[in-house]
Amino acid sequence: MDNNNILEIRGLKSYFFTEKGTAPAVDGVDIDIPKGQIVGLVGESGCGKSMTVRSVMGLLKYPGRVVEGSILFDGEEIAGLPENKLRDICGRDISMIFQEPMTSLNPVVKVGKQVRETLLVHNRGISKTEAKAQVIEMFRKVGIPEPEKRYDSYPHQLSGGLRQRVMIAMAMICKPKLLIADEPTTALDVTIEAQILRLMKELRDETGMSVLLITHNLGVVAELCDYVYVMYAGKIVEQAETFELFDHTAHPYTKGLLSSIPRIGQTEERLHTIPGVVPNLLHLPKGCAFCNRCELADKGCKGSSPELIEISPGHMIRCFKNAAGEAVASDASSAGVKAPGTGASDKAASGEAKKSESEAAEAKAEAFDKAGHAGEEGAL
Ligand SMILES: Nc1ncnc2c1ncn2[C@@H]1O[C@H](COP(=O)(O)OP(=O)(O)OP(=O)(O)O)[C@@H](O)[C@H]1O
Ligand code: SF4
Numbered sequence: 224m225d226n227n228n229i230l231e232i233r234g235l236k237s238y239f240f241t242e243k244g245t246a247p248a249v250d251g252v253d254i255d256i257p258k259g260q261i262v263g264l265v266g267e268s269g270c271g272k273s274m275t276v277r278s279v280m281g282l283l284k285y286p287g288r289v290v291e292g293s294i295l296f297d298g299e300e301i302a303g304l305p306e307n308k309l310r311d312i313c314g315r316d317i318s319m320i321f322q323e324p325m326t327s328l329n330p331v332v333k334v335g336k337q338v339r340e341t342l343l344v345h346n347r348g349i350s351k352t353e354a355k356a357q358v359i360e361m362f363r364k365v366g367i368p369e370p371e372k373r374y375d376s377y378p379h380q381l382s383g384g385l386r387q388r389v390m391i392a393m394a395m396i397c398k399p400k401l402l403i404a405d406e407p408t409t410a411l412d413v414t415i416e417a418q419i420l421r422l423m424k425e426l427r428d429e430t431g432m433s434v435l436l437i438t439h440n441l442g443v444v445a446e447l448c449d450y451v452y453v454m455y456a457g458k459i460v461e462q463a464e465t466f467e468l469f470d471h472t473a474h475p476y477t478k479g480l481l482s483s484i485p486r487i488g489q490t491e492e493r494l495h496t497i498p499g500v501v502p503n504l505l506h507l508p509k510g511c512a513f514c515n516r517c518e519l520a521d522k523g524c525k526g527s528s529p530e531l532i533e534i535s536p537g538h539m540i541r542c543f544k545n546a547a548g549e550a551v552a553s554d555a556s557s558a559g560v561k562a563p564g565t566g567a568s569d570k571a572a573s574g575e576a577k578k579s580e581s582e583a584a585e586a587k588a589e590a591f592d593k594a595g596h597a598g599e600e601g602a603l
């Protein structure tokens with residue numbers, strides 16, 4: 224394992240064994256989360272983002288299960304461990320904000336007490352009074368109005384947005400080594416969203432926490448993430464540092480995602496959409512999983528499935544063609560092709576291909592602009 228990584232996923236396969244057949248929801252995924260970095264995971268609905276992180280947390284439900292792969296957390300293998308063992312090993316060091324937080328709170332315990340108990344379990348040295356003060360402060364930071372009053376509320380007395388903020392407070396209060404956030408702010412209004420994302424960034428800067436952020440919002444990715452993985456039909460199809468991904472988008476699917484978001488100054492009346500839908504995992508096309516929706520697809524794409532290949536340092540795509548639509552090597556054993564999943568950590572470790580601070584900041588701002596958030600830079 225690369226010591227720069229807090230999490231290293233290799234060859235992860237999680238399948239659903241249904242009556243109608245086997246659905247490869249996560250099909251050979253490699254992801255690195257370097258220490259102190261924020262890594263984004265994006266893709267359309269049903270691509271396998273949640274199932275990837277649920278696999279890491281040992282939370283896949285029947286008929287789904289991890290069938291193959293390695294998950295190293297802080298150097299320790301956690302793949303396939305039962306939930307209780309997993310909790311022992313990484314309970315205090317990994318926090319997760321779930322996509323459906325409403326189901327994660329105990330309905331008969333006051334929300335303040337629930338968060339306080341989490342804090343006390345992880346910090347045995349502090350008193351209940353001190354823990355309560357920290358919870359109220361965290362409630363304030365995640366935008367819960369009148370936090371002293373809300374501390375004594377039961378979950379059903381709070382709106383959906385407030386309950387979500389309670390869950391976010393609970394995930395952050397223990398200052399985990401790794402925060403996994405699955406669409407954490409989707410249901411919140413934009414000002415609260417900005418406040419929470421800013422808080423996530425502050426916590427990363429303050430404690431060196433790493434974050435795996437799943438989001439549909441490419442503006443958030445551009446603003447917040449150091450490195451991005453794009454997922455399609457259970458596989459990573461593109462991965463790169465954030466500014467590289469936005470500046471030199473190479474995979475037709477990522478290009479489609481980026482061109483389907485509105486931009487300031489855009490004159491076209493209709494937004495671009497990617498034709499078709501994510502294929503049914505039980506009936507994937509024979510070759511490249513994207514071939515039925517891809518404008519560049521040819522006979523070769525329908526015959527076999529591409530491997531991830533590195534097209535520039537730390538930038539990998541799963542496609543037979545490069546950004547210009549020209550054929551590139553497709554076999555992972557070809558010269559110049561590198562084992563997948565090492566992009567983020569290599570870059571973090573070597574720094575050799577890293578742009579200067581100002582260049583990177585400039586590229587990031589441009590990427591943010593490209594993602595349709597020009598003029599909102601101050602939001603985070
Ligand atoms: N209980 C289940 N039985 C069979 N297949 C399932 C089940 N739950 C999920 N899947 C499969 O796993 C795939 C990936 O689901 P996942 O929840 O990871 O998608 P996602 O990328 O998180 O989507 P979203 O953006 O909507 O949250 C789904 O397309 C579906 O085919
Ligand atoms: S391999 Fe072919 S079908 Fe698949 S994304 Fe690349 S060009 Fe499109």
Ligand SMILES: [Mg+2]
Binds near residue numbers: 322405
């Ligand atoms: Mg999901």
